[in-house]
Amino acid sequence: MYKKQLPFYILDEYYEEEEINNQDISFLIWYFLNTVQEEKFIAPFNNFIVETAEKVMAVFDEAWDNAPENEYLKTFYQINENEEDFVRNYTEYFNNSLNLSAKERAEAKQRARKDGFFGTEGEHKDYSEVSETGLVFFNPKSGVEIALAVNCAFPLPNNPFFEVEHSEDDVMLLLVSEEMSTELAMYCIDNCKIELPFFNKGVGKMYLDDIDFLFDSGKKIITTQNHQ
Numbered sequence: 001m002y003k004k005q006l007p008f009y010i011l012d013e014y015y016e017e018e019e020i021n022n023q024d025i026s027f028l029i030w031y032f033l034n035t036v037q038e039e040k041f042i043a044p045f046n047n048f049i050v051e052t053a054e055k056v057m058a059v060f061d062e063a064w065d066n067a068p069e070n071e072y073l074k075t076f077y078q079i080n081e082n083e084e085d086f087v088r089n090y091t092e093y094f095n096n097s098l099n100l101s102a103k104e105r106a107e108a109k110q111r112a113r114k115d116g117f118f119g120t121e122g123e124h125k126d127y128s129e130v131s132e133t134g135l136v137f138f139n140p141k142s143g144v145e146i147a148l149a150v151n152c153a154f155p156l157p158n159n160p161f162f163e164v165e166h167s168e169d170d171v172m173l174l175l176v177s178e179e180m181s182t183e184l185a186m187y188c189i190d191n192c193k194i195e196l197p198f199f200n201k202g203v204g205k206m207y208l209d210d211i212d213f214l215f216d217s218g219k220k221i222i223t224t225q226n227h228q
Contacts, residue, residue, distance in 0.1 A: 009026055009027060022054060026044070030044045133148070137183075145181060147174075155192055155196065175207075185215070186211075189208070
């Protein structure tokens with residue numbers, strides 16, 4: 001699906017197919033840590049994950065010859081080639097089974113958006129307390145959205161508030177915040193990545209290589225990581 005064996009981790013130096021590798025254990029630890037809690041996205045490039053994977057591999061090396069195969073457990077980790085079609089078809093079937101009229105679908109979308117980024121009508125709306133800058137983005141999936149405090153993530157001719165020295169902070173907010181849409185983040189990446197230093201070196205460049213997987217994981221990017 002992603003045209004690679006594993007995201008994030010380097011496989012060129014030492015990786016044996018059909019065997020358990022440090023990179024596999026690191027990925028599983030990262031995946032587990034991000035599925036047992038929803039408060040934050042834990043970075044894959046994390047010393048704790050790498051060191052824990054090494055300790056797990058040491059245990060595996062000692063127990064490998066005596067560990068029995070569990071063929072039944074294996075079936076839980078095998079994805080049928082038709083599984084994606086099944087999920088998509090079932091979702092479509094379920095939505096159709098609701099028999100909602102066009103008016104009811106429109107009302108459902110309106111209810112979903114009612115308590116969005118700016119809350120309800122009765123709430124305080126002095127957005128200058130949040131940020132002195134903001135932008136308007138037409139999201140092809142959800143319509144018009146307003147994003148505050150991320151102007152420095154967009155080095156565009158029609159953005160007079162771009163300042164390169166603040167661009168990394170704004171890019172991080174754009175990628176981390178649940179209040180920012182994936183479509184807005186992808187617009188930044190598709191149109192601005194070349195001019196943003198964050199995406200041209202270090203951790204930002206590594207995230208860019210696996211951005212499709214990160215967004216498909218269902219969370220925004222990092223809130224916990226070691227900046228080296």
